Amino acid sequence: xxxxxxxxxxxxxxxxxxxxxxxxxxxxxxxxxxxxxxxxxxxxxxxxxxxxxxxxxxxxxxxxxxxxxxxxxxxxxxxxxxxxxxxxxxxxxxxxxxxxxxxxxxxxxxxxxxxxxxxxxxxxxxxxxxxxxxxxxxxxxxxxxxxxxxxxxxxxxxxxxxxxxxxxxxxxxxxxxxxxxxxxxxxxxxxxxxxxxxxxxxxxxxxxxxxxxxxxxxxxxxxxxxxxxxxxxxxxxxxxxxxxxxxxxxxxxxxxxxxxxxxxxxxxxxxxxxxxxxx
Amino acid sequence: xxxxxxxxxxxxxxxxxxxxxxxxxxxxxxxxxxxxxxxxxxxxxxxxxxxxxxxxxxxxxxxxxxxxxxxxxxxxxxxxxxxxxxxxxxxxxxxxxxxxxxxxxxxxxxxxxxxxxxxxxxxxxxxxxxxxxxxxxxxxxxxxxxxxxxxxxxxxxxxxxxxxxxxxxxxxxxxxxxxxxxxxxxxxxxxxxxxxxxxxxxxxxxxxxxxxxxxxxxxxxxxxxxxxxxxxxxxxxxxxxxxxxxxxxxxxxxxxxxxxxxxxxxxxxxxxxxxxxxxxxxxxxxxxxxxxxxxxxxxxxxxxxxxxxxxxxxxxxxxxxxxxxxxxxxxxxxxxxxxxxxxxxxxxxxxxxxxxxxxxxxxxxxxxxxxxxxxxxxx
Numbered sequence: 001x002x003x004x005x006x007x008x009x010x011x012x013x014x015x016x017x018x019x020x021x022x023x024x025x026x027x028x029x030x031x032x033x034x035x036x037x038x039x040x041x042x043x044x045x046x047x048x049x050x051x052x053x054x055x056x057x058x059x060x061x062x063x064x065x066x067x068x069x070x071x072x073x074x075x076x077x078x079x080x081x082x083x084x085x086x087x088x089x090x091x092x093x094x095x096x097x098x099x100x101x102x103x104x105x106x107x108x109x110x111x112x113x114x115x116x117x118x119x120x121x122x123x124x125x126x127x128x129x130x131x132x133x134x135x136x137x138x139x140x141x142x143x144x145x146x147x148x149x150x151x152x153x154x155x156x157x158x159x160x161x162x163x164x165x166x167x168x169x170x171x172x173x174x175x176x177x178x179x180x181x182x183x184x185x186x187x188x189x190x191x192x193x194x195x196x197x198x199x200x201x202x203x204x205x206x207x208x209x210x211x212x213x214x215x216x217x218x219x220x221x222x223x224x225x226x227x228x229x230x231x232x233x234x235x236x237x238x239x240x241x242x243x244x245x246x247x248x249x250x251x252x253x254x255x256x257x258x259x260x261x262x263x264x265x266x267x268x269x270x271x272x273x274x275x276x277x278x279x
Numbered sequence: 280x281x282x283x284x285x286x287x288x289x290x291x292x293x294x295x296x297x298x299x300x301x302x303x304x305x306x307x308x309x310x311x312x313x314x315x316x317x318x319x320x321x322x323x324x325x326x327x328x329x330x331x332x333x334x335x336x337x338x339x340x341x342x343x344x345x346x347x348x349x350x351x352x353x354x355x356x357x358x359x360x361x362x363x364x365x366x367x368x369x370x371x372x373x374x375x376x377x378x379x380x381x382x383x384x385x386x387x388x389x390x391x392x393x394x395x396x397x398x399x400x401x402x403x404x405x406x407x408x409x410x411x412x413x414x415x416x417x418x419x420x421x422x423x424x425x426x427x428x429x430x431x432x433x434x435x436x437x438x439x440x441x442x443x444x445x446x447x448x449x450x451x452x453x454x455x456x457x458x459x460x461x462x463x464x465x466x467x468x469x470x471x472x473x474x475x476x477x478x479x480x481x482x483x484x485x486x487x488x489x490x491x492x493x494x495x496x497x498x499x500x501x502x503x504x505x506x507x508x509x510x511x512x513x514x515x516x517x518x519x520x521x522x523x524x525x526x527x528x529x530x531x532x533x534x535x536x537x538x539x540x541x542x543x544x545x546x547x548x549x550x551x552x553x554x555x556x557x558x559x560x561x562x563x564x565x566x567x568x569x570x571x572x573x574x575x576x577x578x579x580x581x582x583x584x585x586x587x588x589x590x591x592x593x594x595x596x597x598x599x600x601x602x603x604x605x606x607x608x609x610x611x612x613x614x615x616x617x618x619x620x621x622x623x624x625x626x627x628x629x630x631x632x633x634x635x636x637x638x639x640x641x642x643x644x645x646x647x648x649x650x651x652x653x654x655x656x657x658x
Contacts, residue, residue: 004364033476038363042356043615044622068629075625077289105629123619134605136479161641167633186633206615208476232636250632264629 007054007087013037017055017210021201024212029174030142031125036208046079046104047205049121053083053102056117056201062090064098069106069247069264076104093267105168107189109246109268112198114215120183122204125211127171127181147179150222158227167232173220174213182219188233188247193219236261241272303348317341326543326572327351331613332358333473333492335542335571352494356614363473369528370468372536376546376569377445380523383573386449387516388550394446399521400573449518450548450565459550459563479605486588486608490581491570493611499576501601501611502583510587510599513552514566521545521573545570547578551586556594564593 005011013035020034039047057063063083067076071093079102080091092098095110102119112118128138131149141147150171157165164170170187174180182190183202193200193213200213213219223229234248239260246268248261263269304311318325318341328340332355340358347353383399386392453459469484477485490498505512523543527536549566553559566586568578587601600606610616 008364010364010366033478035474035476038356038359038473038614040360042621043618044620045618045625047618068626072288073626074288074292077292104625105627123622134479135609136605162644163637163641165637165641167637168630184627184630186629188633206619232633232640234632234636247629248632249628250635264632 004086006059007057007083007089008040009037009051009054013051014055017051020210021052021055021212024201024210025199025214027178028214028217029172029178029180029211031139031209031211033208034210036205039205041078041082043206044123045075046102046121048203048207048210049102049104049119049205050079050082050203051205052119052201052203052210053100054087056119057083057087057089057100059087059089061099062092062097064092064095064101064267065103066101066106066108066265066267067104068249069108070266072266094271095267105184105186106247106264107185107192109243109263109265110271112192112196114197116198118198118200120185120200120202122181122183122202122207122209124169125181125202125204125207125209127169127179142178145177147173150179154222154224158224163230164223164227170229171222173222175217176220179222180211180213180219186232186247187221187229188231190219190221190229191231195219234261238263238269241269241276243269243272303346312345314338314341314345317344323573324349324351324354326570326574327495327577328354328358330571330574330577331355331492331494332362333571334358334362352613352617356617359614369530371539372527372529374524374526374542374544376520376524376544377447378524379446379520379544379546380541381446381520382523382543383521384446384518385516385520386518389449389452392449392452401575446520448520448548450550453517453550453563457562460553460559460565462565477608479608481604481608483585483589486604487567487569487581487585489608489611490568490584493581494613494616495574495577495580497611497613497616498580498584501587501607502580504599505583505587505601510590510597510602512549512564512566512583512586514549514583514586515551516579517548517550519545519547519575519578521575543572545572545574545578547575547582549579549582549586553593564589 009017016035020032024030024032036048037051039050041047041050053063063080065071065076065080067073070076083089084091095101095108098116100117100119101108102121104121107118126135126138128141128149131153132138132141141149154164157163166187168186169181169184170190172180172182172190172193182193195216195218196213197215199215202211204210221229234250236248237244238246238248240262243263246263246265249264251260251262252258253260318337321344324344325337325340328343328351329335329337331352332340332343334340336358339361340354343354343357344351346357381397383401384394384397386396450459454461463483465484470482470488472485472488477489504510506514521543523541525538526540526542527538529536547568549568551564551566553562553564555561564586566582568581568585570577570581584601584607587599588604588607590597590602595602597603
């Protein structure tokens with residue numbers, strides 16, 4: 001890979017991305033436009049996250065990559081290989097050992113600590129996009145802090161269905177100022193962002209936006225006093241490790257309605273089983 | 280367990296790639312296609328890939344087509360992902376299409392004009408009958424012209440035009456009478472949406488850049504929609520020209536421009552009706568299309584959409600998709616589009632699981648309400 005720079009991107013591009021990241025950290029939840037590059041992986045496969053990771057990775061970093069909570073999903077394997085090949089950094093599946101965790105659709109179950117960075121792959125950075133398709137109009141709403149449209153949407157859900165019908169990519173208010181899309185993590189994961197000791201960086205490659213939640217920032221899932229935000233998970237416990245509080249994947253085991261529920265976070269599940277086996 | 284098939288697989292990826300390579304090669308008894316063959320014999324495909332990749336390199340585009348098994352969007356993607364890593368050592372001077380070495384130049388608005396009509400290599404007047412002789416690599420069909428037909432034609436452009444060295448665009452004839460708007464000449468260096476993210480409203484420089492690398496099919500349909508009443512602009516093909524232009528750069532240490540190579544481009548100038556406004560008298564307006572290689576369909580569609588997107592600037596009502604700048608620019612890039620559409624193939628089971636739980640909860644409650652209603656009705 002000697003034809004390519006460390007971690008694929010050239011240093012000027014990395015510097016440009018890091019400038020966007022610094023601005024994003026300085027204004028939590030605010031979407032910063034950046035000169036997103038074409039990457040050798042397709043848009044939608046995590047080009048934003050990959051550019052962020054490439055720009056912050058150092059030779060001593062330990063990288064973990066997950067998709068749907070798992071280290072062994074095909075896209076996670078592919079991205080981990082990409083950085084192992086282009087940057088030669090150490091990789092791990094252990095959440096606790098990783099200094100940088102790139103993720104698609106989940107936040108690890110294991111509590112994050114200071115110094116860790118979580119990089120999110122973001123398909124649609126604009127939380128208002130389903131309500132206001134024009135990005136020009138949406139950025140004006142952000143500038144004015146005018147989020148009435150979103151509150152009306154939540155209100156209408158409650159009036160019609162009794163609940164907010166958003167189950168993933170559930171909008172959050174960051175630092176009481178910006179409405180932010182937490183990326184398509186299940187709403188179950190939203191509380192993990194609130195006052196998290198880790199740094200959370202969000203990269204949207206196709207939409208060319210970067211945003212961030214710095215450590216210990218208040219992140220509130222949007223709700224109403226009389227209809228507080230509620231977590232949703234399958235009520236079962238994990239069939240492999242017995243966890244009762246982790247987020248579960250539903251596995252269809254036959255065509256007779258057979259189901260099995262297992263942890264979506266494979267590292268968390270494996271660690272619990274190892275501990276059980278040791279005892 | 281079914282789940283093994285979805286999660287997991289370093290081995291699965293390796294096996295898939297090996298299978299793909301085998302499929303790409305096809306039957307090993309059939310000779311392998313060469314890059315040179317693609318470049319020489321599938322030129323229009325190579326041109327399209329170079330245009331949509333924004334990278335003029337026929338050899339690499341041919342390689343990309345071979346690697347992508349002829350999937351041209353995939354090929355453009357390969358070439359773009361290569362282009363993005365290239366250092367930029369200079370910005371070229373604007374190309375001078377008046378000085379083009381013309382292989383084709385036609386106008387639909389004047390029967391004859393300075394420089395002449397040069398039909399050039401075109402499918403326009405071919406009969407679309409499958410030529411079965413081509414299948415065997417055989418001599419041309421009986422009704423195809425003798426090779427001497429080519430020798431009767433002036434090569435590389437009409438003689439008068441070539442002799443003059445420069446051929447003014449047709450729009451210059453209209454401009455001479457003041458019947459067409461002035462070309463807007465910007466002093467500022469043009470933007471580059473591959474370096475800076477697009478912001479709206481986007482200037483015409485960025486719009487043209489986006490269109491030049493935009494998907495030919497998407498622009499064709501949008502252009503077509505303007506002809507069918509969705510943002511009509513009453514277009515005429517002022518001129519289409521195809522040929523070679525020189526690329527020049529200004530090395531600062533030299534103080535004069537030097538030529539670094541030639542590229543083939545297709546340029547289209549549409550002439551559109553304009554009824555006039557309070558500020559401007561009735562006059563013709565312009566739509567402009569330019570793309571790498573021989574791509575008339577692309578250049579024409581681009582010119583239609585360029586003009587349609589000028590609706591607001593010209594005080595026309597913006598009602599149709601082709602006139603909506605943000606809509607067109609946000610969706611014309613096929614690499615972005617194919618990525619986001621095809622990413623739906625990636626696993627979404629975490630999100631789907633949360634949808635399952637939500638819909639189950641909603642249904643439980645709906646049933647509870649329904650049975651309560653039934654009880655109340657019974658009482």
